Structures are given as structure tokens and as C-alpha cells.
Amino acid sequence: MLSVRGLNAYYGRAHILADVALEVATGEVVVLLGRNGAGKSTTLKSIIGLVRPARGEIEFDGRRIDGLEPYEIAQAGLGYVPEDRRIFTELTVLENLEVGRQPPRPNAPVWTAEKVFGLFPNLATMQDRTGGRTSGGEQQMLTIARTLMGNPSCVLLDEPSEGLAPVVVDQMAQAIGALKRQGLSVLLSEQNLHFATEVSDRAYIIEKGQMRFSGTMAELAANADVRAQYLAV
Numbered sequence: 001m002l003s004v005r006g007l008n009a010y011y012g013r014a015h016i017l018a019d020v021a022l023e024v025a026t027g028e029v030v031v032l033l034g035r036n037g038a039g040k041s042t043t044l045k046s047i048i049g050l051v052r053p054a055r056g057e058i059e060f061d062g063r064r065i066d067g068l069e070p071y072e073i074a075q076a077g078l079g080y081v082p083e084d085r086r087i088f089t090e091l092t093v094l095e096n097l098e099v100g101r102q103p104p105r106p107n108a109p110v111w112t113a114e115k116v117f118g119l120f121p122n123l124a125t126m127q128d129r130t131g132g133r134t135s136g137g138e139q140q141m142l143t144i145a146r147t148l149m150g151n152p153s154c155v156l157l158d159e160p161s162e163g164l165a166p167v168v169v170d171q172m173a174q175a176i177g178a179l180k181r182q183g184l185s186v187l188l189s190e191q192n193l194h195f196a197t198e199v200s201d202r203a204y205i206i207e208k209g210q211m212r213f214s215g216t217m218a219e220l221a222a223n224a225d226v227r228a229q230y231l232a233v
Contacts, residue, residue: 001026001154001185002047002078007056009046016042017209020056022187024154029176029186031200033193033231039209040189041083044156047187048080049073061153077105079152083159085143089132093123093142096131100146108153109182116145119175137168144175155179157188161195173198193231197221205230 007020017039024030034040045051047058049070058066065073074080088096097113104110117124120141126134131142140160147155160176161169169192176199179186190196196203196217203220205213207230213220220226 001028001061002187003057003059004043004047005057005059007043007046007058008054009042009051010054011042011051015209017046017053020206020209020211022204022211022214024185024187026153026185027180027183028202029180029188029200031196031203032187032189032206033191033196033203034189034206035191035231038206040206041158042209043206044080044158044187044189047073048078048156074150074152075102077108077151077153079147079150079155081143081147081155081157081160083162085139087131087134087139087142087146090130092128092130093134094127096142096146097149100149102150105151105153108151109184110151111148113149116148119148119178120145120171122171137164137171140164140168140172141175148179152184154185154187157186159189159191161190161192169195193227 002024004020004022007017009017020043032040032043042051046053049068053066056066057064060076060078063076065076088099094113122138123141123145134142160172173195176186200217202216204211212230213226
């Protein structure tokens, strides 16, 4: 579904990503792990086109997307949930969802407001509340729900558990499991290893813009040296 090869990206003259490579299969949940500043968010922003890669290839659903504008990539069926959420604070929950609506697309689940309310019941009780009057956890749910209204076949989630209460983190884990059962592919960046282990099939670890590990969650759990070297605080 998603393949990244030889990805290099810069901020000015600073070389942030160096030959990053990863793959996400259809219906698979893959986590990109690493410490703060390791390059996780830049990887996701490069895939969605918010950071222009200097070199490398990005293929989505059989089509090269590197070089496309972010709106073109979104129209192709790749969803993106930013770390800072970026909801429309003056619009209601329901209006935020309508902003994200796109037509149905082949080989992707079709989402409606009723269906995302089933995924996030908290939002169903506040459809007429403005986004600015919702909690941090509710805003995270709303951002994911708005992205789903675009009927993507793959979703990029940037730090979905960051700053959330444990009960909301559990709800996020359940939601990601539900997306996988719907057949969506998910690539998430995370620092929370427990959360990542709960939801993911495979993991990559990035450190200083380079991939340091690739394997199943079971393989990562069995490799204490890798966890200590690249994930310990």
C-alpha cells in the first residue's frame, strides 16, 4: 500500500532524513518509533508532501506520489492526522467532519458522520459543540474522525497518544484496532512503546534521521539492546 525508498529531506542546510525506507502493507498497522527529534514527524510530513523530499521515491497504492502537492496526495486516498491536530475551533464537531468529506473511492471503507460517531461515541454527544470547547482527547478523536471522512485507504497518525489521559489512550488503541478491521493501512509515529505494542504489527526505529531497526513487535520485545540504545530516555 505504501512504500518509501531512499528518502532524504532537509530543513535548510540541515540533513534531517538520510535514506529512510519503510513499507506498509494493506490492512497493516506499522509504528515508527524514536526519541524526540529523531525524524518521525518529518518522515510523515515528507510522505504527505508538507516537506519536499530532496531525494527518494514514495509510492502509494501503486502510484508515485513524491513531487505531488499535499492536496493531490490526500485526494489519492492518503490521510494525515497531524500532531498539533489543527481542528477548526470556531466550527462545530459536525461541521469539522463535513470539511473533511470526500467522495467514496474504490478499495477503501466509506465513512459517514454516523459511522465515525460509532468509532468515537464521545463525539456523538457533542455534535453541535464548537471544536474549541472540546478537550485535548476529544480534539484528537475529532481530527482522526475528520480524516476518515475523506475515505482514505491509508492513514498517517503523528503521535496519536501524546498528552492524553490513560483512558483516552485506551480509546485510541481500540479505534486503531477498529480501523485495521475495516481494512485500513495505518502508519503511526510514537514514543509510547506500550501503546505501540498494543496496536502495531511491525515497527521501525529511527534515530538521527536513519533507520536503525525493522521487525515485528515480538522481535522488538525480544531485543532489549535495541530498546535500550534507541528508545530509553
